Amino acid sequence: MNWRFSICFISFIFLFIFSMISLFLGFYFCLYEIKMFVEWEVVALNSMNIVMTLLLDWMSLIFMGFVLFISSMVIYYSHNYMEGDPYISRFILLVLMFVFSMMLLIISPNMISILLGWDGLGLISYLLVIYYQNFKSYSAGMLTVLSNRLGDVAFLLAIAWMLNYGSWNYVFYLNYMITDIEGLIISLLMVFAAMTKSAQIPFSSWLPAAMAAPTPVSSLVHSSTLVTAGVYLMIRFNILLIGTDIGSYLLLVGGMTMFMSGLGANYEFDLKKIIALSTLSQLGLMMSILSMGYPELAFFHLLTHAFFKALLFMCAGVIIHNLGDCQDIRFMGGLMIFFPLTSSCFMISNMALCGFPFLAGFYSKDLILEMCLMSNLNVISFVFYFFSTGMTACYTFRLIYYVMCGSFNYKSCNSISDEGWFMLKGMIFMVIVAVTGGSFLSWVLFRIPSMICLPVLFKMFALIVSILGGLIGYQMSLMHYSTSLLSFSMIFSSFFLGSMWFMPYVSTQGTYIYPLKLGDYFLSSFDRGWCEYFGAQGIYSMFSTLTIFIQSYQNNFLKTYLMLFFAWLVFLIMIY
Template structure:
């Protein structure tokens, strides 16, 4: 069997699955249909184990987007990973990842949600450590252990739901929302979603997961792993409204959005910049969810998935052409040589910024206008608008470093974009990045939102975007040396490039003292006192005595005479004493 055959088979399967989901979703939306399937797997005495599936317009629409992106990623991988010996193994891992996400999407039951949730965590570990080196192992362990916290929360939630006698949370979510047990369930759901969607203080695993191959990054950061937490909160949104924990999540997600926006401006690794932009957009989704606007958060999740997958694919192609070099300081002027890749990169970048009539504009503009209308404090308001400006800032900076600035190439690179397999998969997502915003806004919102704002407030988004774009241009242009000196000063850049020291807090800060304590235990107890008073110490004593006995047994006249004199002196001393 050819190593590409499984690749193309899975691409066709996922593509047809996407078309099926699309037609079903259109039927469900038009006729307002919800389907709930439940069948009995095991019945033993009074105990039954049931499997349930919920199909509504939301799960079908999300499945459609997941299968479209994953089919494009698999088609892209057939060229990107062509030098990989075990391509089939890679494709099977990606398919497992997609099926875990689909199981999570269609489950109204906490047990099957947990199966999908844990499947995502396990397969993501296998994919992050795919290139087997020390950096990958560390990143994989950090990813897996951060996600384990969320898994534990879901396990506690499952055991806590025993109070209600059913794990089908969809049945009693609305009318039990004032119950004390439900408050604890709400807290556990929020904590689980925060770990999966990498909100502060669990943010450090997301940039570390960039050790995975680029097609995996495109899948993880657009529609699967990181969106699982957001999707869970959308499903539980009826329960969480008016809870104090949701207000705390609003603050934390706003800070995540702000922190990721600043850190992306200090980063020089191409994939990490895009990863931090994902973190910023996740903060935006979580914060809009915290305000109770779950449909709008879902809308932004879907539009963001399209251009973020495209952005990662373009980055993968550029890294491929640059001999696997990811430092943006060693790139420049590539738009002359790779026009089609540059076109896709720029359009996805502009969609991320929210440039009018691209995919990101419809969701981001509506989010910011609803934030301007809502009754929020000034801190949250500023976090939203400053983060929007920072998004524009790092996008323009990235564009300047890659496309417009002078050549900084280290050697003669193989700059071409004739790889039509990669380009075809990118063009599918390019088309969706152009049209998905308007298509979804017509479909999801059956009535228009009434937004009533003063003129300057309405133009506030344009003001901060222009200001952010200007700042990004000044940072990346070497003519503005005084600004660059201030912005890239050593202390500032260390603090911001280390994500506000979050990796230190969540990894080294947590495990350093425990590991150091165990090292001291090993040195002082296992290899210290216990050695001295057990095997090692006994060997030393026996060895010392055996050397002395050996000296006695050498039949040396001097030893006999010396011992005779010693005995005589002891006897004389004893006689003098008594």
């Protein structure tokens, strides 16, 4: 066990130290408004220079510090969670490569170096999703990687269009991109790439499927790395969205994603998938507020969400680990008796997700909803924002009821307790930042407070919606059997809402399975059929037959020549 502990501990110390350095530098850069470009000349050959450019500003450094801090806690947590895995060194190496790819994406102002991190995230996420080698994991991995490849194609096309500007350092050309057609095309392609990476409609089905990965990976992916890459990229390209039709389209897509995932989570019984759908809802919230022209606010919510979502997945991992890999919440119940410390962390993270006052999620969500009330929003967007907020509280209280309250519905003979100290220590660090991180970040990022002047009812509207949603979710959980009968009586609507508007079926069958089957049909009937018959194989068969025929003449040359001679004589006699 010593070598296993040393691998986890060394990785944890390395990442934790670098996270603290990055965070302190980020806060310093934020206070004094410093931006720094670092250029490293990789290759100089005659007149050709290959230069690696790094952008160090408050946004990249703070985000990088958060990613390193959460990944250090996740690796420390993995020592207990992955204790039965004989290949833990491979797992830790994959996680470190995953974090390095995210670092490359965060600090790069150059499209080519961003592509390295972007593709690195896609490839390593595939390897982590298929880590448990079974059919379900392979299917989820293929759905994940194929969905992300669509965004990669858009990213490559955007890189090709950037050649019109003479450089791939996009930060220097954002102001010019607003005015010309190349900028419009690049912004469309980047929005498409961000939608696939951040799982916006209609590319949402891969996010719950990616839950096949180990829970520490889910904690890292859903808090600060893979799914937030698209949001972070859109924050960098935010100038191209403000006041444009592309921004309005992204507002609609983000609102629909919030709405769809909030409804779907109320029909789900898989613990990890409920939390994954809540991530999807928060990503839709970030995308929509970003498209309204508030990039700093979207970034603020991105950071606060990373705290409590990583903690929520860690708590879910402890529960799943102790319950023998059981993820169905109907088998749980009364776990606060067995897991007092884990239950406390679970409740804190859930309350932060709902926007409970003075926890991390409250500062960002409340500010976002108040800015929506002050903005010139249409009715559809208003309903999306506030109904989705109510749905968040609804599925959260439903989850709390099933997991924490009632009677225990799993094995009567069990050994469930808070004994995984490595997991608990990692969670306690995350609890501290989930409670205090929101207020601290609001003081640092928004040094000059915004004046938000609203009537009392509007000011309390976000809190009222959350309380109502929580009460509805709790009451629906109490009426479990009646709601189940209602679901059976409304089977189509329940199936439609519970299966993410049929998106997994459309994504797998409509987008991947049927085109692949059509490709197989064309391959077998055209490429390996008529083309081969009239092409290479047909020519080969004809020449083989002709060669055999000629060879037979050459092997019997005397008889052949005599026959040919007499035939020639007969022909001449007949002519003359």
